[in-house]
Amino acid sequence: MQWTTAFEIPSFEPKINHDTVLYSIGSCFSSTIGEKLQDRKFNMVNNPFGTLFNPVSICQAMEDSILEMPVNTDLILIRDGLYLHFGMHSDVVAYSKESLDRLIQKKQHLSKVQLEKATHILITFGTAWVYEYGNSDQIVANCHKQPAGLFEKRLLKTEEITKAFASFLSILQQFNPKAKIILTVSPVRHTKDGIPENQLSKSILRLACHEIVTEFPNAHYFPSYEIMMDELRDYRFYKEDLVHPTEQAEEYIWEKFMMAWIDPKSFPIIKEVESIKKDLAHRPFNVESPAHLKFLENLHKKLERMSHDFDFSKEIDQLRKQVQYRGK
Template sequence: MEFRTIVNIPRPTFELEPCERILFVGSCFADNIGKRFVEEKFRAVVNPFGVMYNPVSVLHTVEKMEGHSFDTAVFTLGTNHVYVERATGEIVDNCQKRPQREFEECELTIEACVDALHEAIALLRQANPKVNVIVTVSPIRYAKYSFHGSQLSKAVLLLAADKLVKDEGERIYYFPAYEIVNDELRDYRFYKADMLHPNSQAVAYIWEQLVATCFSAEAKQFLKAWQPIKEALAHRPFNPEAAAYQDFIKQTKEKARLLKLKYPNLELNL
């Protein structure tokens, strides 16, 4: 008997390779997943201008990164709600604690979301025509909209993501993070104390699904080789000056050096 619904995750037409250059832009969920990629030695840039919740703000980050080339970009969409500055009519990414009266809250349509993401992808392709794009919808619910309002917002994003994938073709892929958390991990033990944000266990599970479906065999092999070195470098001894620990560090650094010979793009600060 099966006591939970398993989300079927199709494989993309592309695969993530070791130490790829990856741009993560989006909600705080993008932060959580992006940090794991950094830990695993991908050359990842994670929300370089802060958390971006809506598709237009995602576009704004990509515009600021113009000229930077990435192998893959990951867009995590949090909401279709935006804040428009009354004085300029422009969507702002951060109200910077200015008075609420200076802004008007609006909701992006499906078409507006898709248009912003099309433009972001076009900009990325100027630097790398072969860039791959992964789109996800954040599973984090926004209680301030009411839970019904939050679901409506997610529905707009899900429809926008679906249209974007159909429009763009093979180099864009929808990863069902939203569905995994809300359908497969539908238990509050997978949430933080606020009962809104997925906890570290949920994030780790999504990471495992990403690895299983999106990573190449070479990338999986790299993770396996990097794991003991990462753990060794993170070890904090009681006596750093002890001969045994110094020998341990020397051996670890030699393993890291050999790994870098195999993967020249591996960035290490030893």
């Protein structure tokens, strides 16, 4: 008896390996996949502006970065003594207007450098619902819990999304014509908009992705949304909020992504890095036992060996802290 609707995901080229350069931006699903790639030592810049949900803000952030546009200070606000920007997530925060300006410029520069050499760019659209600020028709990335009266909520049209993407791509291709774009629709449910409204939003995003990959040969679609909606069609694959996928669901989609996009030659490296992560998370019954001391010694040797090719400075520091703790 079959309990799920499986479907085939094509294998894409060129593959992602540990020599490729990656950039991820968009909804929290982009962050999830980006973190998994970062953790496995791929060259990844992951959501530098924090979680961005709508396609217009996502494309605008990348476009501004490549063009080195000055920060729009009219979109800076103060909340609880902190400075935020309507074009960024609340993760991008500072204690002064000048500090926030410098922080955003730094993130834009990081994005510009990575985008101009990226082999693969992962873009995840979260919602087609947008908020326009004041009377300016300026679409914001985040309302930052400001009064609803400051914004006008509306639904993006498909052509607005494709136009925003085409504008970004035309600029990117002047600097990096070979970059492959991996588009996906976030499986995270925006239920606060309403169930029918969320479905309408996702449908618009999916149609926009279809039109983009049809028009632009270097753009490809990865069906993370469809995997969640069809293969994992069960509330047990959602967290308690019934909005976000569980870790089990994320891992399942990650495995599908691996098979579709990652070069099998990188699988042994991924496996070894995952083994190191697992070893670092190990908590022994007796930290002073000879077996555990030997375990730490072998782990240190493994980290030193792999450090010739990848940055394991955080892991080595984590191991040192374990050793220091053992000595207390």
